Amino acid sequence: MIEKDNRNLKLVVLKFGGTSVADVPQIKKIALKIKKEINLGNKVIVVVSAMAGVTNNLIDLVKSTSQTPLYSEYDVVLSTGEQVTSALLAIALDNLNIKARSWLGWQVPIISDKSHGKAIIEEIKTEQISKFLEKNDVAIISGFQGVSQENRITTLGRGGSDTSAVAISAAFSAERCDIYTDVDGVYTTDPRIVKSAKKLDIITYEEMLELASQGAKVLQTRSVALAMKYDVKLRVLSSFEELPGTSIIKEGKNMEKSEISGIAHSLNEAKVTLSGVPDQPGQAADIFGALAKHSINVDMIVQSSSINYEATDITFTIPETDLIRGESIIKKIQKKIGFKKFITDTNVVKISVVGNAMRTQSGIAKTMFETLANNQINIHVISTSEIKISVLISSDYYELAMRSLHTAFGLDV
Ligand code: ASP
Ligand code: MG
Numbered sequence: 005m006i007e008k009d010n011r012n013l014k015l016v017v018l019k020f021g022g023t024s025v026a027d028v029p030q031i032k033k034i035a036l037k038i039k040k041e042i043n044l045g046n047k048v049i050v051v052v053s054a055m056a057g058v059t060n061n062l063i064d065l066v067k068s069t070s071q072t073p074l075y076s077e078y079d080v081v082l083s084t085g086e087q088v089t090s091a092l093l094a095i096a097l098d099n100l101n102i103k104a105r106s107w108l109g110w111q112v113p114i115i116s117d118k119s120h121g122k123a124i125i126e127e128i129k130t131e132q133i134s135k136f137l138e139k140n141d142v143a144i145i146s147g148f149q150g151v152s153q154e155n156r157i158t159t160l161g162r163g164g165s166d167t168s169a170v171a172i173s174a175a176f177s178a179e180r181c182d183i184y185t186d187v188d189g190v191y192t193t194d195p196r197i198v199k200s201a202k203k204l205d206i207i208t209y210e211e212m213l214e215l216a217s218q219g220a221k222v223l224q225t226r227s228v229a230l231a232m233k234y235d236v237k238l239r240v241l242s243s244f245e246e247l248p249g250t251s252i253i254k255e256g257k258n259m260e261k262s263e264i265s266g267i268a269h270s271l272n273e274a275k276v277t278l279s280g281v282p283d284q285p286g287q288a289a290d291i292f293g294a295l296a297k298h299s300i301n302v303d304m305i306v307q308s309s310s311i312n313y314e315a316t317d318i319t320f321t322i323p324e325t326d327l328i329r330g331e332s333i334i335k336k337i338q339k340k341i342g343f344k345k346f347i348t349d350t351n352v353v354k355i356s357v358v359g360n361a362m363r364t365q366s367g368i369a370k371t372m373f374e375t376l377a378n379n380q381i382n383i384h385v386i387s388t389s390e391i392k393i394s395v396l397i398s399s400d401y402y403e404l405a406m407r408s409l410h411t412a413f414g415l416d417v
Contacts, residue, residue, distance in 0.1 A: 054085025280344030
């Protein structure tokens with residue numbers, strides 16, 4: 005639970021991702037952008053990522069020291085990337101005579117739980133920074149990091165500085181939270197795959213949440229959930245061009261004309277089939293309980309009921325990066341469950357179409373399945389939510405699937 009600070013500062017939060025702070029010239033450019041915001045009479049909290057590529061390099065350093073590192077120390081290493089950019093930006097702002105200083109997560113403090121590498125923010129103390137901003141202009145906070153009750157540095161998971169920025173916006177009751185990145189907004193689909201993808205001016209929190217969790221990488225999923233919960237006014241904008249970006253808003257407005265807002269794809273999928281599962285109560289609970297206990301996220305699930313109630317097949321998907329772990333967990337309970345075979349397929353991609361209109365319009369599933377059929381694309385697994393339909397298909401066809409669905413739903417520019 006984040007407590008809101010109700011003092012009346014006109015405050016905006018600006019977050020800059022790794023490519024926006026990739027080198028010193030870029031950091032100097034951002035300092036100028038921040039100056040413009042101050043000239044408008046705003047107080048600014050800036051949240052920064054590490055320079056592009058730095059976090060990956062830090063992970064490599066840890067991994068080459070140990071394959072089983074102490075996660076508390078892993079976080080100390082990883083948090084250094086953001087420390088560098090926050091201080092460089094403070095120096096660049098000082099050069100422009102702007103009163104600014106840097107703050108590490110523990111200095112704010114941003115208090116998190118102790119799950120290192122994927123910590124959850126519990127509380128942000130606003131006292132010190134609010135006081136600082138009464139007499140100064142810019143507080144720069146290192147994204148992606150917090151401090152546990154045990155006084156250890158934590159990190160929030162890859163892409164976590166989006167979550168830092170949104171949580172900070174909520175805690176300080178900021179007017180808005182602008183996420184500056186290397187694309188000029190949220191697109192109907194990945195423009196590197198579908199050339200005719202177009203930028204959306206607006207999208208709802210819920211649609212954005214589905215798109216982010218289904219593989220669109222523009223915002224960390226958790227940050228969108230948090231923005232929705234605390235009504236944070238969120239925008240995604242380009243650091244490189246002066247363009248209006250995409251506003252993420254509550255429901256209610258009439259969105260784009262087409263039935264769906266976007267198409268996401270996720271390559272990090274593995275399909276697992278347990279064949280010959282004796283058809284008895286409690287089997288699914290045991291299988292998925294064991295995976296949940298080890299924090300492996302199961303996504304799509306299909307089980308066909310057996311005709312004679314003897315044995316059935318259960319198919320599900322988990323992240324490909326968890327497959328080795330998942331396999332050993334399931335094989336440990338093979339005797340207890342009594343299934344015959346453990347079959348995997350990693351040559352799969354999940355494609356999801358997302359749109360609020362699904363709540364009220366019928367025929368969207370029909371359009372989706374017909375389009376895939378017309379392109380001879382076989383569907384392995386289907387799953388749906390109120391505003392999303394996902395299919396698992398062979399990775400050989402995912403680009404074709406995305407392009408043809410983009411056209412079929414009238415999203416091409
Ligand atoms: N630097 C961290 C990462 O690369 C956090 C972030 O950029 O959001 O994942
Ligand atoms: Mg990011």
